[in-house]
Amino acid sequence: MPLSDYKGYRLRNRVFIGFLTICILSVVTSAALSFVILRDNAKMVSKTDMQNKSQALMASLDYALSHSQVQTYDIPKVLENEIYEIADINKHDIIIYDLKGNYLLSNKDPNLVEQKKMPANVLNEIRKNGKQYDDKSYDEKLDASIVSSYMVLKNNMLEDIGYIYFPYYHNESAYMEVFKHYFAYIIGVNILIIIFSIWLSWIISNNLTEAIVRFTSMISRINLFDKNLQPIKYYKNDELNALVKAYNKMIAEIADQRERLSYIEKQSAWQEMAKQVAHEVKNPLTPMKLMMQNFERKFDPNDPNITNKVKNLSEIVIGQIDVISRVASAFSQFAQLPEKTDEEISLNKEVRNSLTIFSDENIFVHANHDDIRMKIDKDYLTRIITNLVTNASQAKSDDRKSVINVDLEKIEKRIKITVQDNGVGIPTDKLDRIFDPNFTSKNSGMGIGLTMVKRMVEDYNGTITVVSEVDKGATFTISMPSNL
Template identity: 85%
Template sequence: MSFSDYKGYRLRNRVFVGFLAICFLSIITSAVLSFIILRNNAKDQSRTDMQNKSEALMSSLDYALSHSQVKTGDIPRILENKIYEIADINKHDIIIYDLDGNYLLSNKEPNLVAQKKMPAEVIKAIRKNGKQYDDKSYDENLKASIISSYMVLKNNMLENVAYVYFPYYHNESAYMVVFKHYFAYIIGVNILIVLFSIWLSWIISNNLTKAITRFTSMISRINLFDKNLQPIRYYKNDELNALVKAYNKMISEIADQRERLSYIEKQSAWQEMAKQVAHEVKNPLTPMKLMMQNFERKFDANDPNNETKVKNLSEVIIGQIEVISRVATAFSEFAQLPKRNDEEIILNKEIRNVLTIFSDENIFVHASHDHIMMKIDKDYLARIIINLVTNASQAKSDDRKSVINVDLEKIEKRIKITVNDNGIGIPEDKLDKIFDPNFTSKSSGMGIGLTMVKRMVEDYNGSITVVSEVDKGAVFTISMPSNL
């Protein structure tokens, strides 16, 4: 995994975790609020229901006693039959005690009433309270909280005549069961929301980092000399759109700057070439002029050797004209490369065929693959290899046997060609000028061979570099994109 991939991975995780954190926080908050609201509603409903039930029971008893002024001793007689009806309607047991806490009447059989006497603390509390006393307890058998209530029974004159006991008349936990049931539904829904949030956050974070990684990859490949820079097509109106616009603007400006730089380089190259051509043409013209002037000054019409002198002069002039012709031919070749005719070839085979012209040299070809394919013009390839190998051959040292290695490698989507010799090498102060159009370290020629090689390599969006050490040799390395 590359560094950029690692950073993208970290960013995706941060977005993913951040999105999940927000979802979890929202879900936990809503669950807690739901828990508090439902619990409070359950308690309120429990209290309301308990109050309604107790009021209903007391209203029925009050109604039964409202027809006459009743005393405590009259209650068993008046409610003897009514108490069964009231208990059945309200579906609850009723036990009535006198004001001293002694058992008077119940809808249950007397022998089934466990509490024949009210506890003294209850009597004391209800007398102090004057209205009602609720006794809360926990029933292990029911596993629930229950409430028994003692209430004051009054006659139609609002006088206290008895105490009414409703045993286990309210199960508070029943409402909590309902609450837990609804809360379980809420938890289930929240789990589904969490799962959906995980999926959605992963999709969002993954799409975001994929877009950023793609943009980063395209930006990292920006090269001033790359003619294949493509604009990013992005149609979403978000923050990344500003980045895309900036990138597209930048590559447009790079294209303009590349054209401008190319124009300036061409102008500079032509200026240098013009100076070099003028110098190369002037070199043979000067001796030709001197020879003609000398011949004219010494010419004697009666000299029997005139024919020989004219012949010698003619040979010298023709030789110098040939030099000028070679200069013109080299200049013409530099001015315009031949038209490319690309075709798919096996580099290994084609380079070996080209090197057959160097039959007397120790040239060895090595390749990382048996068949390295590339789409290239055969003439371009031949001129590149011949120029590099010729230079390597001409740079051989007198004190050792010349050995030239031509290595071919295919690394991912690039092809690497290396020409390595064990010759005299190139001085460090000349390395920077080795590809200049007018530079040469030889006594003859215009020094445009390596310049043409560079132009042809760059025509395939490649590059050429040289590393050398004096008296140990030089290494020329060509790197080109694989176009197959």
């Protein structure tokens, strides 16, 4: 996956997850809040309903006892018939106890009343608060929470005359079932909202990142020497529009700067090369001139050794002319590289063939594949390898045996060539200028070998770098596409 696509994919996921997280948190929060509110409301309604029913029951009993001043022992007689009517109207059983907790009266048959005496703990509690005691329990038969209430019965003088027991008075589970049923609807709606949020967040994140990935891809291909840079067409009036405008402005400026830089570089390069060529040509001409002038002053036709002297002079002049010829040839080679003829080759084989001329050197070739294929001009490859190995050979140290390692690697669709030596190394202050056309760290030569190597590598959209440490050696690394 291209780097730009990978970044876009990561950004798309972050936007998608962020948006989805907010949606889910909102839904979960609202669901939790609804749960708490509905649960509390169910409990409150249940409690209110229980209070209303208990008040209705007590109001009916109070009314039945309000006609005379009733005492505890009068209760069975006064409520003998009324208790059945009150129980039927309120649809609840009623059991009445005296102030000691003993059974007095009920709407049920006395034989069916299981609890003939109030529990001691209940009696103590109701005496303590003087109002009401609710006994909560769980009925397995009904599978429900049951509340039984004990309340104080007063006469018309507000004197305590007994205790009222409403068994199985209130079923809280009925209200909770309504709450659960309603909450199930909320959960279903929230699930639909989450599904819609997933779909919407995916669409939004995709639309955003697709535009960013496209822009990133175009920006990543910007090259100062690329003449085919195209402006981005984007018509939406949003934040990305500013990025598009900046990009379009930048490529317009790049085109202008490229023309200016090209002209300046050409002028500067040729000026520097002209100076270097003039210097290299002048070096042999000066001693030739001095030699000719000295020979003219001392010329004696009658000298018996005149023939040998003329011959020596001729050999020296011819040697210097050869030097000038080599300078001219080197300059010609730098000025124009040969025309390329690309063909598919075996890198392993061609590199080994190129190194056969270095028979006296300790050169070792390593490769991560037995047959690395690439498409390149053979002459270009030969000149690249021989130049780098020649430099490595000439940089050998006097105090150790020279070893040169040539590593060949194919990583996906790129070729990596590494030439490493254990020579004298390159000083730090010279590393930045090592590929300059007029720079050399040797005592002879014009310093255009590495410049030509760089030009040939870049001609294949490749790069060449160098790292070095003085007295330990240097490593040149070439990376270029396999073109297959």
